Amino acid sequence: MENIAALLQKIKVASFPKLSNTEIHLAFVSHKSFIAATRLSTPFKPYEIRLNLDDVKKMGEFELTGVLAHELVHIDEWNKLFFIQKIFHLYQSKDEKFVTKDERDTDLKVIGLGYGQQLLAFQQYHDKYYKAYKSGDGLTKKEIREILKAFK
Secondary structure, three states, X not given: OHXXXXXXXXXXXXXXXXXXXXOEEEEEEOOOOOOEEEEOOOOOOOEEEEEEHHHHHHOOHHHHHHHHHHHHHXXXXXXXXXXXXXXXXXXXXXXXXXXXXXXXXXXXXXXXXXXXXXXXXXXXXXXXXXXXXXXXXXXXXXXXXXXXHHHO
16 A cells, blocks of 8 residues: 555656645545545545555556546645635535536546546546446546547
């Protein structure tokens, strides 16, 4: 698990300089409903990226990079919000359309940061072991491939 903490730090340094002094904990959980999730910070608790331990054991560094970059974008975006915006964001997070847009925008930012291939590898892993992503969940493998082709 040390290597995952080192990988997280490497991604932070390379692509998220504003998060360099932000405390982010890694938690390894056994949870069948997600591979990774981020608990947003509060005045009393730091950010926490929760990773499904079973999946971490199966994924390679490439896939892990994709999912960690995705979660770091969520944290980076949360840090940009003012207090009242955070409250509004939490309220909106109950709305399926808002969540869909947020996840898709997050994936686009991951690709824009240069982690598109890693995100694609993560989606391939996800779709192999879980119900395949639909456009309501975030970018699909097909959409990621099309975007990556456009960048070439």
